[in-house]
Amino acid sequence: MNLTSRRLSLSQLFLRGCVGLAAALLLAGPALAVELEGFVEPYRTISVASDETGVIQEVFVREGQRVEAGQPLARLNSDVHQALLAIAEQSMLAEGRIDAARADVEMRRRRLEKLRSLRLEGHARQEEVDRTAGEVAVGEANLRSALEDQLNKRLEYEKINAQITRRTVKAPIAGAIIRLHKVAGEFVAPNSPDVLTLVQLDMLLANFTLMSPDSAKLQVNQTVPVRFLPGGVEATGVVEFVSPVTDAESGTVLVKIRIDNAQGKFRSGERCSIRIGN
Numbered sequence: 001m002n003l004t005s006r007r008l009s010l011s012q013l014f015l016r017g018c019v020g021l022a023a024a025l026l027l028a029g030p031a032l033a034v035e036l037e038g039f040v041e042p043y044r045t046i047s048v049a050s051d052e053t054g055v056i057q058e059v060f061v062r063e064g065q066r067v068e069a070g071q072p073l074a075r076l077n078s079d080v081h082q083a084l085l086a087i088a089e090q091s092m093l094a095e096g097r098i099d100a101a102r103a104d105v106e107m108r109r110r111r112l113e114k115l116r117s118l119r120l121e122g123h124a125r126q127e128e129v130d131r132t133a134g135e136v137a138v139g140e141a142n143l144r145s146a147l148e149d150q151l152n153k154r155l156e157y158e159k160i161n162a163q164i165t166r167r168t169v170k171a172p173i174a175g176a177i178i179r180l181h182k183v184a185g186e187f188v189a190p191n192s193p194d195v196l197t198l199v200q201l202d203m204l205l206a207n208f209t210l211m212s213p214d215s216a217k218l219q220v221n222q223t224v225p226v227r228f229l230p231g232g233v234e235a236t237g238v239v240e241f242v243s244p245v246t247d248a249e250s251g252t253v254l255v256k257i258r259i260d261n262a263q264g265k266f267r268s269g270e271r272c273s274i275r276i277g278n
Contacts, residue, residue, distance in 0.1 A: 037229070037273045038208035040266065042199035043258070044173065047181075049193035052076055052167045056184050056195070063180055067171045067198070074195050076167040076188060081160060088157040098150060101143040108136045175200040201264070206237055206257040206272050212246050214276045215253035224257055229271040235259050237274075 054076040061073050112132045118124035179197040182188060188195065206226050210218075218224065218239050226237040237257035246253050257274070259266065 034214070034277055035273050035275050036208055036210060036214065037271055038206050040204050040206050040228075040259070040268055040270050040272055042175075042201055042268045043203040043205050044175075044200040046172060046175075046198045046200075047194045048073065048169060048172065048196050048198050050074075050076060050167070050169050050188045050195055051193070052163065053188055053190060053193075054078075054167065055187050056182050059180065059182070059184055059195075061177050061180075061196070063177055065177050067175065067177065069171055069174045071171045072168050073171055073177075074169045074182070076169075078164050078167045081164045081167065085157065085160045085164060088153065088160050092150065092153040092157045095150070098143070098146045101139065101146045105136065105139040105143050108132065108139045112136050169195050171198060173198065173200050174202065199268070201268060202260075202262050204259045204261045204266060204268055205240070206259055206274075208255045208257070208274060209247075209250065209252040210255055210276065211251065212253055215242055215255055217276055218242055218255060224274055226257060226259060227273050228266060229273060233265075235266060 057075050057077040059074045060071075061067060067073065112129070112135075115124045115129045115132050119126065119129050175198045177196055178199050181192075181194045181196055220239050220242060222239045224237050224239060225234050227234050237259045239255065240258040241254070241256040243254040
């Protein structure tokens with residue numbers, strides 16, 4: 001091999017080395033951002049249940065309807081409770097026993113005062129005064145008992161009234177009805193208390209399963225652009241949850257990002273994506 005050929009071979013080796021070094025530096029440089037897909041779900045999904053049992057008398061809402069917090073959704077039959085409430089009200093308002101006990105106490109007090117005056121004048125025995133004082137004490141005790149009994153009847157009335165109120169199922173939050181589990185005429189039992197399913201849609205949760213190194217780049221309360229698929233519409237999300245554990249089987253970490261949806265622009269259940277990288 002002549003000198004010129006040897007120089008060309010050395011030049012080729014040098015160029016190949018430079019290319020390899022550049023490739024190695026490129027691979028060792030900052031990682032490119034990657035786009036990861038997830039899905040959007042309601043911020044909260046609630047199975048609204050009744051803590052009372054009985055037959056549903058009326059359902060006030062339909063599937064797909066928007067409701068406000070505290071809005072009545074359904075009502076259980078309360079005929080028996082209404083009858084018990086009427087009895088309790090009548091008993092609570094009855095004051096004949098109290099009036100009689102109060103009149104008896106007043107009469108005995110007046111008699112005691114007269115006997116004490118007569119005793120001072122020497123016209124009554126001390127035994128009579130003491131006996132009448134005891135009768136006054138008994139009468140006062142009877143009056144207190146009548147007042148306590150009336151209070152118990154008032155509490156019983158309020159208890160039945162509260163039970164009737166609880167037989168109306170109300171929305172715990174503002175949201176949308178996505179499923180009716182019961183209709184009018186069906187029985188709500190302790191083992192199947194769910195009446196309907198309510199979802200909160202003014203905020204959404206975007207769920208992602210990220211590899212552990214990617215999840216480490218996100219912090220709770222960090223703002224993250226979320227892109228909805230298809231269409232590419234972007235929303236600003238806030239990291240709400242980064243799981244403290246890694247799934248042993250998949251090696252992934254669950255991340256939840258909260259998205260403001262007060263205007264109702266985004267639909268729950270759609271695919272979405274975020275970009276992770278330096």
